[in-house]
Structure formats: structure tokens, C-alpha cells
Amino acid sequence: MYGLILAGGSGSRLWPLSRELHPKQLLNIQNSESPLQYAFLRLKECVPPENIISMTGIKHVSGVKYQLSAITDKTVVLSEPISKNTAPAIIIGTKYIADTTKTDPVIIVTPSDQSVKDTASFIDTVKDGEKIAEEGYIVTFGVKPSYPETGYGYINTSDKKIFDGFKVSKFIEKPDSQTAVKYFNDGNYYWNSGIFMFKASVLLDEVKKHAPEIYQLLENFDFTKTSEIPFTEFDKMPSISIDYAIMEKSENIALVELKSDWNDLGSWKSIYDVSKKDENGNVKIGNVLDEGSKNSFVYSSSKLVATIGLEDIVLVETEDAILACKSDRSQDVKKIYDKLKQQNNSAHKIHKTVYRPWGYYTVTGEGKGFLTKMIHVNPGQKLSVQSHNFRSEHWVVLEGKAKVILEGKELILSPGHSVDIPVKAIHSLQNPYKEDLKIVEVQKGNTLIEEDIIRYEDMYGRV
């Protein structure tokens, strides 16, 4: 069997912990594995690790690789140059597997941002699904609704049994609340988990039939020769979900009921639900001091968070933003996220950590004519060769060692060493060593914007 992990998507609903550049699947909320890592570890129970392929957006490739490398030395990560929803990702992944193996294996596709705790029951369901997939069906995993949720798609099953599953009669988009209650009471409706299984040839045949525009783009593409689809080809793909492109149209779908627990981690309330609570129903993560709160979720990323007498509150502290939310309103986090997007500048002016392919930086101070950053460069990474028209920079090494190229000269700096980068000087910051590199950067100038950057060389294709 092969596995395909969908690790794209941005996380507006777990803001302020998730950001466009640090989405839900990469979050490490409880200081254990991230949802992506859990997804990999779950699949590994039924798919050899070298057969597990992850698909993600170009911005997240380095983050996904970094996290997977912590739990496996066998990992293939394919990147999408732009986000085109689930259909192109799943179809490309399937073609990649078919081309490179020259066989026709069963593939299990799973999102990377869900929580399943009972792995044994999950694997049981996979085994049920495998039999049905072998028979030529596209198998979808259905979750028995526990309440009439309006935020999920539903799947209606027919009476026809196929091994331990049912033939699907209909895929349905998110219902209104009245319809959701009807589905919930009916008994033949399931939540759509987004987990699918199929033989490669079965899916590709359905694509040829129902999504020929995608099929044609890929038909002559050979993944034995390259693992990257050129941007221009990829850009021609329609942006469409697998449900809409294939599942709603195919006659050939079966459902197996997921035997394990399942949570889509779609809101802070969901995170609270899957977290271990203390005797007062509180979840306290990080530096939290409480006096008499109940049923609350309190997350501190660094600062002391003191809580007194809270009830049903979600409180999340990050370096640049704090969220305090009544638990049952946690779906409205998206409204805050959208407001911030509209405001754009004001939300960007404040302190923050920005994730880059080479690591991350945090703005630690801003003022008249200056800006200070803490820069963290992962081992083996380098920032682009660059220059700035409007600012000088001053670097002080804090931890690790820095290789600095300044106007063609190479400098090796240890902790405490510093260097001035004048305006317009061509320079690069590199960490070719095995330890993390941390430096302080002091920018000086009248125009201090990220856009003041001319890139000459970049190992992440950003020139």
C-alpha cells in the first residue's frame, strides 16, 4: 500500500498560533508531535514509511521536511507551486506513485491536520477499506455524527453492502442547521473525513471521465523523469476540491465507517476537546498560573499568563498577539483573522515571528529609524545573497557559528562577534554547521521594509 499525506493549507482558524506561514498541521501545541507528524506515524502502522508521500505548498516544504526528518529518515515531499485545492494534489500524488512504481497499488490519502487517538481502530478501518478498494471502489472514511454539525460535508449511504462498507449514494456540501438535524437523526449520513482509499488506476480512470481537463494536463507528464511539475503547467490546473471534481460525480464510491475517534482540529474548541484536562476541566499549557478557573483552555508560548475565575474561555498567548475568546465562539476567530487581513499594515507592524525556508525571525523592537530582529537559521541553511538600498545592518552572533559573505569576503563569526553590513553591500548569512545559529540584527535607515531586498542567489528559488 502507498500513503499520500495532504500537508497544504493555511490555518486561519487556530490563529494566533497558526499563521499563513505556519499552518495548523505544523503546530506543536502540546510539546509533542504535530498533527502532520501524527498523521505520518499513524500511516506508518499500515504503509511502509518509504511508501508515504507528502504533498505541500512551496512555502511549507522546508517546514514539512524538517518535521518529518525528526521521525523518519525515509520521506518524499512533493511541492505545489501554488495552492489549487485538493483535486490537483491528490491526482498528481496518485500519478507520481503510479509512474514511479510502475504498479497499481492501493493508495490511502489523508489530511495532515486531524486528530485520531485510537490508532488501532483506525488501522482496522484501513484494512476494511483496503479490501473494498481492491474491488475497484473509491473508498471514503465516514465519521458517525455525534451532533448536527453544520461545518462539515455529509455522505449519504445506500443500503448496498460491500464487505464491511456501504455503497455511497450521495456527497453533500455543508448543510444548514435544519438539514443537519435531519441528517443526524436519519442514521445513514456520515461526516466526510477527507480520508480516501483507491487503486491508482481506479482514481485515474475516474479523473479521465469526470475531470478530463486535469487528466490531459498530466497525461504526458512522466514522474520517473522529474518530481516537479513546472509552474506554468501547474498554474493551468483548475482550483477544485476532490469532492467536487470526482466524488460527487463518480458512481463508484463506497464508505467505511471510521471506527476510531476523529477530530478535525478546526477550532480552539476542538483543540480543547482533544486535550487532557485537569480536575477543574482546564487545559493549561506553558507558563500559566491560575486561581479558580473552570473549563478553560490557556496557552502560553512564552510569557506568564495569570488567570482568575475564568469559565469556558480560550486564551492563547503568542509573541505578537493574544486571543481571548468565549469557547463557544471559537469559530469566530476567522472573523478576527479576516479583519486583520483587511487592515494588513497595522497587523503587520507589531512584533512577530516569521517563518522562512531557512528558519525564522522575530521582530524584537521598532522605532524611529531602527528595527531589531532575532534571527534563527536552521543547520545547513542559508539566506539568499542579497543587498538593501535603504538600510544598513549590524549583526551580533548569539548562538552557533555564522558564515558571512560580505562583498565577496568570507567571515566566520562566533558568539559575541559582530559585523556591519553597509547600505547596498552584497551579503549573505549562512549556517553550514550542525548547530542552530541565532543572531541579533539591528537595521538602520529611514525606510525599513521587508521589500527592500535585492536577491542575487537563493537556494529556495526566490530570485
Add this chain to the structure above:
Amino acid sequence: MYGLILAGGSGSRLWPLSRELHPKQLLNIQNSESPLQYAFLRLKECVPPENIISMTGIKHVSGVKYQLSAITDKTVVLSEPISKNTAPAIIIGTKYIADTTKTDPVIIVTPSDQSVKDTASFIDTVKDGEKIAEEGYIVTFGVKPSYPETGYGYINTSDKKIFDGFKVSKFIEKPDSQTAVKYFNDGNYYWNSGIFMFKASVLLDEVKKHAPEIYQLLENFDFTKTSEIPFTEFDKMPSISIDYAIMEKSENIALVELKSDWNDLGSWKSIYDVSKKDENGNVKIGNVLDEGSKNSFVYSSSKLVATIGLEDIVLVETEDAILACKSDRSQDVKKIYDKLKQQNNSAHKIHKTVYRPWGYYTVTGEGKGFLTKMIHVNPGQKLSVQSHNFRSEHWVVLEGKAKVILEGKELILSPGHSVDIPVKAIHSLQNPYKEDLKIVEVQKGNTLIEEDIIRYEDMYGRV
């Protein structure tokens, strides 16, 4: 008339905004005047500004002077080398005025950490009080209770009228709730505001009678010769409140009812009560984004605070700590404060701003063998001449100009300039200019503690 502002005391109840080194009276919650500044501006309506004396602890002298200099060029600030409660402060202030003026004026004493909005009515009360004080009474300002508060002292009046006031029959310490209800219903009980008026000679006579141990310590002390009481003399003073030392014992007390509003700013709930609210009953200060909250107080010192659906919550964000509290539990902030004091180290390890006589610093980063600070030096101030046994330092100027003395050599650094301070090198950072000075400090070493400092010279007497 003379005025005496009591500007001592630390602010545990408005934590995390108030700290031991940045107490309530200096807080600038609404980006307008601080309680201290308001106290001065109120007194100025009835006392010439040059006749207003402020008393504060040695740690707060520079903060008090700095704030008063923003609203007046005539200010006298006396300092207490250690805190000895209100009696020594009031008595020393009174003796200072008597000695230096060689007259016997009426003095009004007021705390610096209260809110009074209706200044005109306050002044009216002062005029009523002045007449009674001239008659030889110690006048206390009583606040008509609006509910049976257990957190204040009460004053019981007799039937005897004195001009627009009443002879006091008894001072009473904080009552239990049953007694408080009795006082509230009685009508002859008032809250003790801590505002007093008296002729200097009247108070000093009462001190001679009821607190002879304080009188004797001061008797031969002449404030025309020095404005500073030596530490050894001051240390002999008992630590005692004016209520306990004089008011409860004197036969000679009258009460005038305070005609204005009055709030002791004793909790976040009090701050909420005196703040201007929006149409949903919310007070939002700083960078706050809200979706549907009600009757909540949200304060952001720098980071974005997003709130959704909160009700009756106090949320206060500072650089190193966040408080989230059900409004009616805001008295319990003191419990958190006390817990932190017990823990000591862990509460001190995190990022924070520390106020110093010369300005303040914020720890912006900490890690293996390094610590980074943002240092802010007020105009005309200098840090002590010092050296460190276990760390080197690297300074980068961000704003303003720095005068640096390094091993006897003077350097003038402008924004972008940097300097290395080696281990054990004797150095000093100074800002003799009119603009604020901001620098980044990078400390390097294996033992990075504040205590690693040898001071050779210090303009604030810390050698």
C-alpha cells in the same frame, strides 16, 4: 496653604501593570496623566505649585520627579530611604514645611493614587476644610459610602457640627461584612479617604502627645539645613499609619464630607469603573480588536489583543505577563502577586521591563550563554560606572546619542554605531543629551545575572 502628596507605596493590586518598581501612582493607563500627576494638578487649584511637596521612597524619586517635571517647573520631592508607612511621611513633611517657611500654614495631605474627576467639588470641600483646620482641628475627608465595602476604614461622626463638618467620634479599621452593612445603613459612617488637613502646629502638638517616639527623633532636626534625613535616624522610626499613630487617639478630629466623586483605584474593577466605556460597556485601550464582548476591560501595552464574546472580564497585556480575570474576582490579583513573590525565580526569568532611576530596560531574548536587552536611558541620566566579572557586552545605538566611558576613554556613539565591552572592563553608559537614548545590549558569558555588577560611581547612591 501647603500641599503634601504621599507618593510612596507599591502596587500589587494592579499587577501586571503595576510592579514594585513601577507602582500605581505612576501608571499611565489611559495615555493621559498618571494618578500622581492628577493629584498634583488637583492640588494646584487651591495651593500654589511651589507650595506642593511630594514624599516618596528612594526607588521612586526619579520617576516622581520625571512625571512632575512634565506638568510643573516647581516641585519639591522629599525621599524616604525606607518605607515606614504614612505617619513618618506625613509628620516629616509637616515639619519640613514648618521649618522651611517658619510660619504655621494649613497643610492638605493627599494620597497620590486616587481618582477624583469633579475637581470643582473637591476644591469646595477643601475650602470647607480649611476653615475648620484654621480653628485647630485635624480635618479628615469622608466619603459617603455607596455600598458596604469591607476593604476601607470607616469614620464615625458625632452630632457636633463645626462649620460645614462634624466632630469625629471614632476611627474604625476595615470591618467584616456584617458590620459594614450596619455602618452603611446607619448614615453617620464615612469611608476614610486618607485626605487630611491641619495647621502644622496642630499636627505636631498631637504628635508630641500621641507619638512622642517620632517627635523626639525629629525635634532637633532642622530642615532649613538639609532636606534629607539620614538613613540611621529614619530607620529608628516606627512603621505605623497616621490613622493608628494619631487619628485614632486624638480628640481633635473633624470630618468634612467629600463633595466630589472618589475612587481609590484599588483594583482593576475600580479602574474599569472610572473608565469611559463604549456602547457595549467595554473599555478598550491600545491595540485591541473585539467581536461582541460586553462589560469588559481590555488593555494592551503593545501586542494585538483580540477578544471574542467576553463578558465581565479584565484582560491586561504587558511585555512579560498577561492577566485574565473575571471582573468580580479582581481583588484576587494580590493572590497571584503573592504566588509570584514566593516563586521568585521563575517569575523573574521571563521577559520583562525593569525600571531604574535612569530609565528602564527590557529583556528581549535569552539563551545558551547570551542575553539581549533593549535599554532606554532618559535624558540627562547615566548608568553607574561599573564592571562585570563574568560577561562581556556589546552595545548598538538605536536612537539618540550615547556617551560611553570605556576604561577611561570617552566615545560618542550615534545610531548604528556599536562598541564591545570586554569582561572586567570599567565602563559607563550616559545620556547627557536632550533626546531619549535607546540601545541594544548583547551580553555574552556563562553566568548572566544582574548581580554580576561592581559599581564604582553612581549618581543615585547605589555604590
